[in-house]
Amino acid sequence: MSDINPRTIVNDDAIVALAANIQEHGLIQSPAGLRDGTGKVGIVAGGRRYRALALLQDDPRFQTVTVRMAPDQATAAFWATSKNAQREDLHPADEIRDFGVMERRGVKVADIAVAYGVTEKHVYRRLALSNLPAPVLDALRDGSVSLSQAAAFTISDDEALTLEVLALHMENIAKGWGGLNDYTIKTRLKPGSVKGTDRRAVFVGLDDDTAAGGRVGGDLFTDGTTFDDPAILDAVFAAKLTQTAADYPAAHAWKWVEAITDSYISYQFDQDRKFGKVHPVEGELTEAEAERYDELAELANAAALGEEGTADALQTKRNGDFTDE
Template identity: 50%
Template sequence: MSNVTALPFETRAIEAPAVEGIPLHDLYLSDMNPRQEVDPEGIALLADSIAMIGLIQPIAGFRDEQGKVGIVAGGRRWRAIKLAIERDPELIAHRTELTFIPTRLAPDAATARAWAAVENTAREDLHPADEIRAFGRMRESGADVPTIARTFGITEAHVYRRLALAALPAPVLDALKAGEINLGAAKAFTVADDEALALTVLDQIRNRETSEHRIKQMLQPDAINAASDRRARFVGIDAYRAVGGKATADLFAEATLLHDADLLNRLFAEKLQAAADAKETEWAWIETLDEAYVPYGMAEKLARLYCIEGELTEEQAERYDELAELAQAEVLDEAGEAELDALQAILDGDFTDAQRRFGGWFMCVSQDGTIRMDGPYVRPEDRAAAVEAEVLTGHAARQIEGAKADAPKTPYSGALVADLRAMRSAAIQGAMLDKPELALDLLAYTFAEKWGGPLAVRTDESPITPATETGFAPDPRLRATEGEEEGEDEGSAPEADPFDAFRAKGKKHRNAVLALALARSLKYDDRDPIFAKVEAETKASIRQVWTPTAENFFARVSAEYLDALHLDLTGCDPQRSGFKAFKSQKKGEKAAGMERLFTDPAYQAAWKIDAEKKARIEAWMPDCF
């Protein structure tokens, strides 16, 4: 028995089979090769690479019984060689390896199958960081993008994407290669213009999941995206750069970043004011706003003007109908469209010179960077003169304050005003329930002002019930019964000492009972400053308990009032077909439509009610308070 210990594995030298030159016509794709289908575009790119630098790596195959060689690894290279020669038959004169294709022959079928499996499963694509550096070195040596693409057998677009990262600091590419950041994070670093800051940010995000957007914010904390900022869109990148504004490109977001906010703000203000000055030559006033919209309430005290519609002659009206029919059938030529537009302009009308003498506009820049105009309006200080000049007539001429004896009467009936006051009271009373200290202060103040004897206190409840309760939802505590007020169970036995039992419930219960009784007794008096103070302190609003409906409000005012209110809330063009259709409806239909404007999201969407207009609708209340 031998004393020699056997090694666990037998070691022996492995000799790779020699490479032979095989004529192209003796090669074919073996059934062992798993890549039977390939991308033609990829083959074309690989053919470009082989035509430029030749075949670097031999293919592998197994000789069959007929002496032909079936390719088990390198089928793409074989296809690319054939395509390259088809394109340029003279290529074989310059590339000797294409005359006899370098081929490594497997000694047996088992080896051939192993090669086929390993070739297509064990190979590894070039790491993005290595690609970036390789492409960058070739570009530095003078190679252009098409040359790099043909050399590596890839698309030019892929080369451009990698070259965009070639100027990144070496530590960023090292982090990408080490897997400490991903390719998206590396792309974000292309916006950096301060290498020291870039390396600081790199240290902060290593091995941390950080979005590209956040990385860009860290690298450019004060940068302004010219594609999304309304000021930049309004001013324009060229105008910003023309006066020395600093900007850099975000290559992968296809955006430009601006770095001088003060300069941008100045250019924005100057351009907006120039637009206002040009418009003010036509109107009495133009007021520019910094916001992207006209804030709610800005035009609340102003009277709106509407252009004066024109009339067509009988001949023009006939021609208009004829052209409109052709346009509807989509057979109207360019000259006909111009004629139709001219007739439509007559119908749409225009503002008169008198209106322009008194009217003005609010001007701002919307989120898309375009000028937005709201108006025209007559200011309160010009209202009397506008009425006298008959620029404002009818409902629009009604005075807001200090109405004259012959001024138009209010659009609200006495019964409607009484209902609105009742619901306003309910809103304030309900809000008082959660402010017992305020209620007690009011009680003490009442005693101090009207002291009349030891606890000879009487609280008369103010009515809060309107004629119709549609859309009315007061705080349910205001309508609680006596037992419900104190939390008693129906049918429970009376307490032996009710006063002690009441006191035992604590101060919180006592304050709630007092607040309820005092809230119910609050009198409606909009002339009393204390009433207004209570309303302001409780932040009460009639809209907290009341939603206007056709039944409780819209059917109880005039059709003209509904027209004006619809225009005010929707901001639509009174000359467009949508509003004209609304205006032509019967009053009941208008009332129903106004209710939907307040309650139906689908109806609001049809009238393009955005968030700003929706907020106005939700806060709107009649101007009779």
């Protein structure tokens, strides 16, 4: 590698991806070099390709490659600087459209990833964007919509609603108010959806919700799932909770269980039923254990010091437990 080459920092994973691309599609553009006084050739432009080729030396096709030679050092320096300065990645909108075209031609995701030197996850996300209506991609291309805003539009499969929300976004920009943020776009596209992290969704699960007719959506960009029929989710949640409560006593030797759909147990609930409370009997530590417990209590970061096992054991003993009675 020539000292003239300005690229000194490279991403090893990117070099591996480039090597896979070259192995699959061949070396499209040759590196450029300059011969020094000893006759040795240093690479002045194409350092990433040079490093990728070094990983392919078990393939006879790449054991010898053509290098474009600079006639003098001044030309070599110009090539080295110009090659890196003039390089420009595809605009995301153009890449998205190209990914979509390749997929429609039957090119597999893995092959698209190799061709572009990106991860398959990146390809899947771009393909999700390629299914957006053309006006959204046009807005992304002209800068009216950011990449994250475009991603927010992917949660909708209703083109008419998507274009309606896009029109509102563009109208707000025209009025100088700024466009809709990602959250607002999502809530306008799916105003009643429930996130997959909601306690009801977690308890019910995808299978039970869809079996009851619930529609499930997704957000590939946040690895999230949405439950798009809240009324169905609530009905399945209530039914499953009631059945779980009915089955619980026999399975766990409880006398009585009551299902409550609220997210908390109110103070009034206890008061109305005049419940009593049973408390565990506090354990007693030996003198040595009590001293050790106090030592650990004074340490602000006992876990980081590797004391969590002893601390947990002493705390558990001190907390006590319920008696058999």
